[in-house]
Amino acid sequence: MHHDGRGTRQTPLWTSQDLAAATGGSASADFAVTGVAFDSREIGPGDLFLALKGEATDGHRFTGQAIASGAAGLLVSEPVDAPHILVADTTKALNDLGRAARARTDATIIAVTGSVGKTTVKETLYTALERGAQDRVHRSVKSYNNHTGVPLSLARMPADSRFGVFEMGMNHAGEIADHTRLARPHVAIINTIASAHIEHLGSMEAIADAKAEVFEGLEPGGTAIIPFDSPYYDRLRAAAERAGARVVTFGLGEGADARVTYHVPTAAGTLATAKIGDAQLSFTIGQPGEHMVLNALAVLAAVQAAGGDLGLAALALAELPGLKGRGARHLIPVAGGEALLIDESYNANPASMAATLAVLGAEKVRGRRIAVLGTMRELGAHSAREHAALAAPIAAAEVDCAILVGDEMDPLARALPEGIEHEEVPDASAAIAALRGRIRPGDAILVKGSNAIGLSRLVEELAEEAA
Numbered sequence: 067m068h069h070d071g072r073g074t075r076q077t078p079l080w081t082s083q084d085l086a087a088a089t090g091g092s093a094s095a096d097f098a099v100t101g102v103a104f105d106s107r108e109i110g111p112g113d114l115f116l117a118l119k120g121e122a123t124d125g126h127r128f129t130g131q132a133i134a135s136g137a138a139g140l141l142v143s144e145p146v147d148a149p150h151i152l153v154a155d156t157t158k159a160l161n162d163l164g165r166a167a168r169a170r171t172d173a174t175i176i177a178v179t180g181s182v183g184k185t186t187v188k189e190t191l192y193t194a195l196e197r198g199a200q201d202r203v204h205r206s207v208k209s210y211n212n213h214t215g216v217p218l219s220l221a222r223m224p225a226d227s228r229f230g231v232f233e234m235g236m237n238h239a240g241e242i243a244d245h246t247r248l249a250r251p252h253v254a255i256i257n258t259i260a261s262a263h264i265e266h267l268g269s270m271e272a273i274a275d276a277k278a279e280v281f282e283g284l285e286p287g288g289t290a291i292i293p294f295d296s297p298y299y300d301r302l303r304a305a306a307e308r309a310g311a312r313v314v315t316f317g318l319g320e321g322a323d324a325r326v327t328y329h330v331p332t333a334a335g336t337l338a339t340a341k342i343g344d345a346q347l348s349f350t351i352g353q354p355g356e357h358m359v360l361n362a363l364a365v366l367a368a369v370q371a372a373g374g375d376l377g378l379a380a381l382a383l384a385e386l387p388g389l390k391g392r393g394a395r396h397l398i399p400v401a402g403g404e405a406l407l408i409d410e411s412y413n414a415n416p417a418s419m420a421a422t423l424a425v426l427g428a429e430k431v432r433g434r435r436i437a438v439l440g441t442m443r444e445l446g447a448h449s450a451r452e453h454a455a456l457a458a459p460i461a462a463a464e465v466d467c468a469i470l471v472g473d474e475m476d477p478l479a480r481a482l483p484e485g486i487e488h489e490e491v492p493d494a495s496a497a498i499a500a501l502r503g504r505i506r507p508g509d510a511i512l513v514k515g516s517n518a519i520g521l522s523r524l525v526e527e528l529a530e531e532a533a
Contacts, residue, residue: 078098078099082095082149087166090159091152092152099138100113101222106132111138113138116140117156119143129146157214163221164220171230178233180258181260182357182415183258184257185412186358189205193386195369197381198374199374204229206231211234212241234249236277238276239272243282245283252288253289254280254283254290257293259297278302284311288312290313293316314367332350335352336350336351338350342363342366342376351383351384353386365379400505405433405505408426408513422512424463431509436467438524440514444516453475469489471491476490493520
């Protein structure tokens with residue numbers, strides 16, 4: 067069975083005695099669970115349901131639904147008529163359970179953070195490690211990277227895992243410090259520093275400092291993996307060294323510890339030769355774009371630092387699928403042929419916009435390049451400037467038509483060079499209508515925007531037609 071983060075196992079993940087000992091709670095009966103979830107909609111047979119109390123809702127309202135869905139037990143702060151562990155505070159108990167999961171395993175733990183592409187790096191690293199340690203690699207699923215997602219992902223980790231890969235996100239300073247002290251990684255990756263969340267943090271330096279908190283929880287002798295080409299390299303390195311970490315760098319620049327010596331785009335993605343420490347590898351990356359080359363370098367550096375099989379990891383990079391919302395590709399039927407749809411609808415900030423526009427620009431097309439771009443959120447006072455600045459990567463990508471979604475896109479509309487057809491629309495529904503009238507055979511269409519804009523609806527509608 068794969069250790070896929072959802073605990074799909076035949077052997078118990080936790081017994082009621084384990085759960086009571088980990089949380090300081092009392093068990094109403096003997097039971098065992100094979101998975102853990104706090105969203106009742108995710109509960110499957112054999113799972114433990116955590117009834118968390120949040121600002122918006124109380125999980126205790128859904129205990130009946132969880133039992134009906136096959137939950138083997140509940141973790142609650144109010145007695146229920148079902149097998150359960152009773153605790154004083156279920157949120158504290160979730161953290162206690164994550165802490166206990168970390169304490170009982172000998173797995174090598176790897177933390178992944180950064181401003182852009184955390185989930186892609188996490189999934190790529192999981193795929194790379196799985197090649198050499200099949201069914202013994204655990205990772206956080208989805209983007210479970212916050213104050214509940216990190217302890218939940220730890221709680222789902224089987225004790226016999228060989229590797230654990232955990233994504234760590236933040237909106238404010240101090241959040242990653244909490245996550246990393248809970249996970250206690252042996253290896254910590256920062257893949258990028260960009261202006262995501264600048265509205266909350268105020269400056270790029272503050273963003274770099276907040277991401278560098280990931281080094282604070284490193285185990286003694288741990289490894290910090292940082293981007294060599296970043297303007298914030300010195301700041302990140304200093305933070306890693308203060309934490310006592312061994313520093314490994316990755317990048318395109320001469321002097322990086324993990325460095326590409328040659329790379330060329332191919333129909334399948336990118337063919338690359340790289341030096342990873344003392345090793346030299348030639349491999350294919352199954353997704354296009356320079357940002358994916360950098361992600362691959364970070365992943366290979368982490369595999370080497372974690373003691374994984376570097377050769378098998380490099381082979382696995384060729385098989386990278388595009389993730390939903392993060393590079394998945396669909397061929398959609400249109401009258402007279404088909405068009406390429408590139409799904410980057412999950413999220414957007416200035417760095418990821420520029421990277422994916424470059425991928426669109428590199429795409430060989432018989433038709434036109436169309437960019438459906440949604441508002442970038444959490445930019446605060448920088449919003450107008452950052453949106454207008456997208457005009458340069460749009461022009462460089464030779465975009466023929468831009469559909470701009472949301473009021474914040476108005477500065478970009480005004481900044482676009484003459485000759486680039488564009489239309490401003492208020493929301494995802496209007497974007498669907500605007501796009502449908504434009505698609506022709508041979509077109510390549512990039513869809514990207516902040517998740518709240520809802521451009522995933524556009525992708526789902528078009529992809530369903532292709533299925």
